[in-house]
Amino acid sequence: MNIPFSPPFIDQLVIDEVMDSLKSNWITSGPKVKALETEMVQLTDSKAAVCVNSWTSGAMLMLKWFGIGEGDEVIVPAYTYCATALCVLHCGATPVMVDILDDFTIDPEKIRASITPRTKAIIAVDIAGLPCRYHDIQKMMAAPEVREKFVPRGPEQEQLGRILLIADAAHSIGAQYDGMPAAVQSDVAIFSFHAVKNITTGEGGCICLNLPYPFDHTQIYQFLKLFSLNGQNKDAFSKSQGGNWRYDILCKGYKMNMPDLCAAVGLAQIKRYKNFLLPLRKIIALKYCAAFAGYDWFTEPLLKDECREASYHLFPLRIKGIGETERDMIIDELVTLGITANVHFIPMPMLSYFKSLGFAIGDYPNSYAQYACEISLPIYPQLRTAEVEYIIEGVISSVQKTLKTAPVADPLN
Template sequence: MIPFSPPTLTEDDINAVVEVLRSGWITSGPVGRRFEERIAEVSGTTGAVALSSATAALELALRAAGTGPGDEVVVPAYTYTASASVIDHVGAKIVMVDSEPGSPFPSVERIAAAVTGRTRAVITVDLAGIPFDSRPLATLLAGRGRIDAGLGAALGRPVIISDSAHSLGARLDSYPTGSLADLTAFSFHAVKNLTTAEGGALTWRSDLPTDQEALERWVRTYSLHGQTKDALAKSRGASWEYDVIAPAYKCNLPDTLAALGLSQLDRYARTLERRRELLAQYAEGLAGTGVTLLDHGGDGVVSAAHLAIATLPVADVAERNRVIQDLYEAGVSANVHYKPLPLLTAYRDLGFDIADFPGAHAFYSTELTLPLHLALSDADVAQVCTALATALRRSATRGTVSAA
């Protein structure tokens, strides 16, 4: 079986974690700080705070923007739940926007049209590793939204937060992911290009008009129960005493996990290069099958190549799912990214109706995500392409292949 997305772990990764375990200091500490420095370097920013997940990073970004009850936050309907659930966590109203026809992404104009006088922030999503260009969005939002205080007041518009869970190491023109939006959340979950098993980070662009040292202190403090000193600082001599300035959260990243990420960063450029090679092989191998791969090139785009998203020439969800089953029986594990949020019970219960998001629903209905990971050989890619072509021929015999 060709698996969908296993992590790639080397002896260097294992040794890095063992070294931390043997050091006797396994919670957040010096290794985590080195990891943060490297993440800031990769993302073209002046600072980063390592956290337990990208979800934690997104929620802290919203709180740093001053988001709370009475506010609205705009988010795409075509994304994973973490992009939107954090809006509910802080007590704000979720405002979803549809995708453009034939695309999983909303346009900046569609996002801007959803902004009201109550909009505190906008969350964009770098789906599949493709960076979303928030620069024209920032221009469209100037002078709009709830900008009565905090970071929004300094910006003169709603705060733009990027869910960059898929896009560490991507670039748009000369701008690395992390330097495009105001605040950026990364994920290091087990299926991501770079993993710490579980983990994430929050960064901010280097010219963000705020006291960035104060912002970093705030994020660190709120990730440690609101405590003004971490465990390492408290362990030094008589400096144990601390304060708690808010009843906050516990979402820091320990050195044991940071060590894994730090080790993987040493080969990350090669990781991205190979993933891009695999995408190119899929494009070549699927030519003539009617399959359309999501474009990772674009004008000035250098993708992180996280997902191989394909649109199939099939009629509907049921036939797409039959293709997935055919692939499985042929020894290939595939997936779907994503069910639009209004199809999920949690968001239906909040009053969202998929009928209001036809673009997102149409893209989802024929979407298939192919295996993309470093354990794939060139022969594996060829096998996947052959299996998919065979599955689509079976669809044709069932009379369910789309005329498109």
């Protein structure tokens, strides 16, 4: 067999939706984008949703909207994709990295210890689709000694009166928290529609707003739409409606809008996500757990607890007692069997650019510990039962072979 890691879900309904855009002769931002935004509001129970061309764009827009810039700090986990920190740097602010818990999510106590008067936002990352411990983060943020440290700068910060909580929900579309969409646990949840995500638009993202009263979400939505289109007060679709050509530039905006051609792919998928695509992912994840449960080398990923349920975006297999060398050997064995696996993620302090900024992996021991033994297995709706069984057999044989033949090295050396 030849099993890829995460191909996009493209069926006839997706093709039909894209063809509808092509036949309409309207392929940039227009009605399909608006329809996808409406679907996102319904799926996430959010107050407004703004589609953009990537998760990174969405994060930059929100940080800029909140007035974050030079001299400010934004707390992020060390264990995440680089975009979580790069969006902060692109705004001129400083990312402050903290370690994670054993479930891969950001450690609320590490956040508390890192808050200073310069802290303006926290970006909590829902790794593998598991929501962060938002109750603990919210409780920490509400503590008087934390709120007293907040020094607002600008009208949005004055109005909120505290640190902004952003969910990096790139992995967690459809995740639940207390029986509700996880997106409502943060002020802002930003989703990714990249090609490997549960719902894709090829490239793309979506900002979902859940700010407290008295923020006007309609007003913020309208601002973000023009902010993502060069500060222009009319998009191309509006201008195309006869005699409506005149426009104005109201602010120094960005070019980050999503085109209809991309939105069409996501629109076809999201309509069947909750009742079809997401349950298929869950079935595969539970099959993996059941198959590996009898092996003492298996660390079961947290997929559901008393208040959280993941979106089953990744299946982060962890092998007890191994380091990077053995983990890589197992992946190589899987490749020989035609199974493509991955690793999520290389902690940012291990990457050259972040090392050049002074970050060191030794300061984030749990991030390293989880990374060193993690293997992300294929998990997507179009995986057939025979392929899932083949992956299970391949993992078991590859792990058993590696554990028998490879001496386990000190993971920090």
